[in-house]
Amino acid sequence: MASYKAPLRDMQFVLHEVMAAEQLLAGMPATAEVNRELMDAILDSAATMAEEVLAPLERVGDEEGCRWEEGKVTTPSGFREAHDVFTQTGWVGLSGDTAQGGQGMPKMLGVLFEEMIMGANCAFALYPILSSGASLALARHASPALKEQYLPRLYSGEWSATMCLTEAHAGTDLGIIRTRARPLDDGSYAITGGKIFITGGQHDLTANIIHLVLARLPNAPAGPKGISLFLVPRQLLDVNNEPGQDNNVTCASIEHKMGIKGSATCVMHFDDARGYLVGNPNEGLAGMFTMMNYERLSIGLQGLGLSENAYQTATAYARDRLQGRAATGVVNPGQEADPIIVHPDVRRMLMTVRADNEAGRALAVYVASQLDLAHFHEELAVREQAARRVALLTPVAKAAFSDRGFEGCVLAQQVLGGHGYISEWGQEQRVRDARIAQIYEGTNGIQALDLMGRKIVRDQEGLLASMVVEIRDFLAGQPDALNEFNAPVTAALDLLEEITAWVQEAAATNPDETGAASVPYLRLFTLVLYGYMWGRMVAVAESALQQAGSEAAFYDAKLKTARFFMARVLPQCRSLADEIRGGSAVLMSLEPEQF
């Protein structure tokens, strides 16, 4: 049975060789001391944690799941102990605000850490990752007093946090939520309402749980501009800031789900629960969305991490399993069959997952570098430009990593045949666990609509144009010798620009064209970005190969994988463009009763 290994060498390749993290971070005072040595030490330590503490609990988390009894939730065997180890090493506060005890590490490192823990055991990883996300919302928007009271204990992992957005009738459309907040005399609020799908809403891992809850103040404007954000602790803090009296927060039940069974998905009731306003009244959604760019990337990494794990298992199986003979002649004459990795179609599956995962990892670090620039850079203009890039790429990364991650898990499951369908090898669990990343934190349909509508069709800031310039500049600087890699990317980029103009024009007269184009457009854009990432990886690998010595096979594999991507994946662009040109009329012509 294969067991998860963090792909450290691949991660270092992307972080140091392709994205030159040390150089980028050195240019910003807040991250100047984060050098390559430190980053590698952190990655090593994270790998040990992922491989030795989290991966062994991947299956037990699925088999036992969480149990709900009279409002209490018990996590699977071993999760509490693992959480203790995890928090003692300080992982929850890795990217946290240093003023409150966080470690202030850059997101470029954070995404690789998150890929590992999501890949090793995503049901476990969701607890600390969502806690980190909620902490970020507090760090950006809460009052100094609230930050001081809560952030250090959240960073230490002593307490955890949740995001309470969805209600039974309101998921994508948060503008219609009904949970309400009534001002109390002491400046706090009484929160009343029901929330569903709350990850980690109740569990036994921490001494307190801090809920960030969206609710409406009295007389708030209707819709999304009338929503405020509140901090609602499960246990109220006493005068010494220790958890004391129970707040009126209950977990009514947990969901029975397709996967991530070790993660407690809770129905939460707030019944005049005491809460504290975070940020300005009626600006709760804005506050929520500042941390969404981080969270969405993390959820994308769930797909990527699981696909990497599934790929490793499929590869080990394909090298081992003897079945049939190679079409070009027996390779294993001493045995009754050849390993299935000799079969072209098994290769096709493995190469597809591999090419996607490596490009996805590079794009994750790239987007993270923009988040770091947007957060840490001293110059406003740089921060703003990076923030625009993040706005453009976040929906793509979230949807691409999770869609392709799910597809990767399905392919990797297929490699094992019937053995992929039974629980023994873990592949079927990874498919089930990956599926949710396409749905939560904004469905991938919503990501595509955000990209197509807000970021492309209604774009006032040249978001795409500046991305295109960057890619064209890169391509222009590449030698002719690498044309086999760069010419297809140029063609795909041309097509993207052409189809972008088509959608912009079509949407100008028919607003349905935006939504009709959105999902294939996001997929087309992803292929262009993955092509760009492969172009950058090829450029590095090609030159490293000249003097690689013992690592020649490593760099050689990059070129071969890029060649596969260009020949057999990137051509999908054409059909996606055709699909977009198919337009909205054929989608909208049926009456609802005709379905």
Place this chain on the structure above:
Amino acid sequence: MASYKAPLRDMQFVLHEVMAAEQLLAGMPATAEVNRELMDAILDSAATMAEEVLAPLERVGDEEGCRWEEGKVTTPSGFREAHDVFTQTGWVGLSGDTAQGGQGMPKMLGVLFEEMIMGANCAFALYPILSSGASLALARHASPALKEQYLPRLYSGEWSATMCLTEAHAGTDLGIIRTRARPLDDGSYAITGGKIFITGGQHDLTANIIHLVLARLPNAPAGPKGISLFLVPRQLLDVNNEPGQDNNVTCASIEHKMGIKGSATCVMHFDDARGYLVGNPNEGLAGMFTMMNYERLSIGLQGLGLSENAYQTATAYARDRLQGRAATGVVNPGQEADPIIVHPDVRRMLMTVRADNEAGRALAVYVASQLDLAHFHEELAVREQAARRVALLTPVAKAAFSDRGFEGCVLAQQVLGGHGYISEWGQEQRVRDARIAQIYEGTNGIQALDLMGRKIVRDQEGLLASMVVEIRDFLAGQPDALNEFNAPVTAALDLLEEITAWVQEAAATNPDETGAASVPYLRLFTLVLYGYMWGRMVAVAESALQQAGSEAAFYDAKLKTARFFMARVLPQCRSLADEIRGGSAVLMSLEPEQF
């Protein structure tokens, strides 16, 4: 909560209006009495069974699963009672040999029946469907004495049957199985060996279970030409042909699987178990494959049926769920949001599943009509031509229905957002249940290789050429007014022929090109066939629409769905062709250690 409804009107449309079943069956003495009235009565009765007896047990089958205790397997609550109702109505023998008590119904009807029961509750449906398949192998290959002893009780459903092929080390590669058969003095054999992944290997539904087991005789040639087929009853028959003494057959355990949890997937041990030879020595695989064409179609229908069920649920949800507003203006001014069916991307998902399912259903009935011709027609030449068509299309139908069925379930799950991921609506179960159809009964990679290698590259019989002639003849006979539908199909067919020639030439010098092209080629071929099916449905719907009256909306929906298929699905052909032209070298260049 939506509940499954057999799509009777759509089924009748395909069976009677598009495929003219009555006319085709009237031309063959064995089926001459199967008129439209009889077929409709059978479909109605099957629908009632599927909707009222099987669908209510879909979820309980998943939640309870099968239980194994000391060699005994207990099926989920209600399965026994449902099985009694099912068998009393005579469904197991629907297509069975009339000489042994079967009903001799055509496969054109059988595929629609199977789509219903697979769609309503596939875990249950697997028991009778696999039993029917094994019965077919007996009817074709067993001695008259064995047939008389076993077939009537199999058709009646009193006993059930299994196919025991796979061993732990031998799945796709049956040539290396190790189970052996030792001749006994009385002409029977002692069978010894272990089999895995045996559907219905043990259960509590019937009084006896008849295993069809692949094993090797002493001194049999190595490989697939040394495999024989044996009938091994769980309980041996006494002198009165009643189940008596236990045979040495045990169920050692059942698998924990991703889905189809109500279906017992068994590890079987045969320990000098008494068995009877079916067909000739060393021709067991050939015997097995004559019924494979039926079984593979049935397994494809598992994907199609589940996708139809998931589509119905998604449609009901999309009409009901209020979230957001239509881009073109509020449609539901009295309420806080519009139903999500107004959103183009929700439409994209629903239309994709719909267009696939309707084309798939038409292709299923088309393939079944060829099976009927191959089985029942009086003229040898007609039978042989139909058998060739079946050989060409069976791998396509199995892989296409199950791949696209799985993808359809995933899309239909996505329509429900987070509600699709929890068990409440059943969508996540359908995704899990559909997944296995891509894997068992020959993985879809194997189907593609069978198509590409045996049926196309090594084709000596013009299998594809005659199919192409049929499609071109149809297209040539269509009026210009329908050009919007038929021109894209013509273009796709041209591309298929072009790419076929490319693969044939490439494979002549490099045998890896066959496997490298196989999966995208099967997908491309599927699109052409679905285009052909839509062309035929359009031709009927267009003319029926002229005088449709109250059914105008029904026929109108056919045209609109066809338009969607042509504009937004069929264009995938181009990229698939590009992917094939990408060739095998980029797949095979990595050394196994580089993965």
